[in-house]
Amino acid sequence: xxxxxxxxxxxxxxxxxxxxxxxxxxxxxxxxxxxxxxxxxxxxxxxxxxxxxxxxxxxxxxxxxxxxxxxxxxxxxxxxxxxxxxxxxxxxxxxxxxxxxxxxxxxxxxxxxxxxxxxxxxxxxxxxxx
Numbered sequence: 001x002x003x004x005x006x007x008x009x010x011x012x013x014x015x016x017x018x019x020x021x022x023x024x025x026x027x028x029x030x031x032x033x034x035x036x037x038x039x040x041x042x043x044x045x046x047x048x049x050x051x052x053x054x055x056x057x058x059x060x061x062x063x064x065x066x067x068x069x070x071x072x073x074x075x076x077x078x079x080x081x082x083x084x085x086x087x088x089x090x091x092x093x094x095x096x097x098x099x100x101x102x103x104x105x106x107x108x109x110x111x112x113x114x115x116x117x118x119x120x121x122x123x124x125x126x127x128x129x130x
Contacts, residue, residue: 010089012085012087015082022058025055026057028124029052056072058113059113082099084097093125094127095122102116
């Protein structure tokens, strides 16, 4: 039987800082394009390039100590990759991403949050925590 993993079993560490208590959600998304080559015998397909994205949604925390918003904003200014470890119930994905300036939104009656969608700099390494 498969283990059920919930958000409370997951963490996201960026540049060695655990931001789990600020983050509402994160997603690692991968996309692989097929490389096709036409031969005299017909088309042949193989693995093409693989890319990925790290999407983060979090509470707007600008100006606070250890602010994720400020860390991503500064990384986007400097152009320095961020390093991340996504832990989903003990299965880890470790890699680097190109920082993207976070978007900001506000809705009446709701917690203000931000989102950031960062291109992965390579495919992460899958491992186990601990």
